[in-house]
Amino acid sequence: MTSFLTTLGTYIGIYLILSLTLTLETSSGITNFGKTAFYGLGAYVGAVIGTYLPLAMYGVGLSPFDVNGIQILLNVGRNNPILDIGVFALSVIVGFGVVAALGLALTYPIHRVGSSLVGFTLLSLGEVLRLIYLNTSVLGESKGFMGIPSPFAWIKYIKLAELLYLLVVLAFAGITLFTVSRISNSPLGRILRGIRDDELVALYAGWPTVLMKARILALSSGLTGVAGVLWAYYFTSINPNMFTPSLTFNIWAMIIIGGLGSIAGGIVGTVLLASVDYAMRFVVPYIGVTFITPDYLRWIVVGLLMIIVLIKKPEGLIPEKPIVITLGEGGGDSR
Structure with missing residues (x-):
């Protein structure tokens, strides 16, 4: 363990x-x-x-x-x-x-x-x-x-x-x-x-x-x-x-699921997908799935996760915070 x-x-x-x-x-x-x-x-x-x-x-x-x-x-x-x-x-x-x-x-x-x-x-x-x-x-x-x-x-x-x-x-x-x-x-x-x-x-x-x-x-x-x-x-x-290009797709999937432009979202998406991806290397052989290779099954799971997240939360799990500009006396300030 x-x-x-x-x-x-x-x-x-x-x-x-x-x-x-x-x-x-x-x-x-x-x-x-x-x-x-x-x-x-x-x-x-x-x-x-x-x-x-x-x-x-x-x-x-x-x-x-x-x-x-x-x-x-x-x-x-x-x-x-x-x-x-x-x-x-x-x-x-x-x-x-x-x-x-x-x-x-x-x-x-x-x-x-x-x-x-x-x-x-x-x-x-x-x-x-x-x-x-x-x-x-x-x-x-x-x-x-x-x-x-x-x-x-x-x-x-x-x-x-x-x-x-x-x-x-x-x-x-x-x-x-x-x-x-x-x-x-x-x-x-x-x-x-x-x-x-x-x-x-x-x-x-x-x-x-x-x-x-x-x-x-x-x-x-x-x-x-x-x-x-x-x-x-x-x-x-x-x-x-x-x-291969599939590696790039995996990284993009992480930040899309987490939230494009969001650091916190990127971390959450990475931990989620990396954990799922790595765990399935052991789970798939353990449950005895033989009609499809583990690599293809992992991509199916990643694709389904992306579809579900994009339907429920199009901006990702933790969207990027917008830049808020406040105006007060003596000028403006942005944060």
Whole structure:
């Protein structure tokens, strides 16, 4: 039971980072249907550093895809805590930087295609990157990476190692929540919502809308990359099929059910759907359902939840609070 709860908590924590950053993007007028592009890139950056670097440091000329190479990685992980934690920390830093740079670099090209096509452009990017992973030998092609050393692989008690990793994931989720909340509740957040509602008016008001979107996309992409690194190091293996468009749909479902633009709604939607999704991995085989695969059944349940919520509460379980402007003596104040 303890392992189930720690795994579920880790699963929810990683998805919280994804849903919170998507909430920040949608609140800024960025329709990101390519969340898997940034998430997958972060995971692969973490996997490359986590496998190639330890082998290079130990002077081993084996490939991380070779059975002996994987065994050496596992042995290194069990016997060198400083290296494990150092490589993990480096992966997080580089993962954030690389993915944030991609988000920043993409801002101006996607701005030129128009807001109506941004989502599909980013969706296509996710598929392009997935095909690159699928056909690049140094990235493991269809098999991907295995034997990525966990930062706590040196701890003999597995439950303790899982608990410590859960705390790390929750810490990053907390940092993401703090960052997104500070931006959303600041004057900048109100400007970003104004850009989302009517970008032309924001331009006439003199706000540099493209620059603001660039900063938001860079920040949210970087944090999404960190989520990818956390995923790779927790499951210790990744492959291209983990980063399909269906993952993006799952994240969108979380914030739609919770409430678009609402931080609290995004958290509730994430906890709800992530719990349902993870629990059904065990419930479906247990009850003996054989006429449909568990993956398809999970999507049916998610779809039904979305339909029910959108019928009963079209704005989500916890709708975004409107900006209220009060006028009093001596001027106006907004909150």
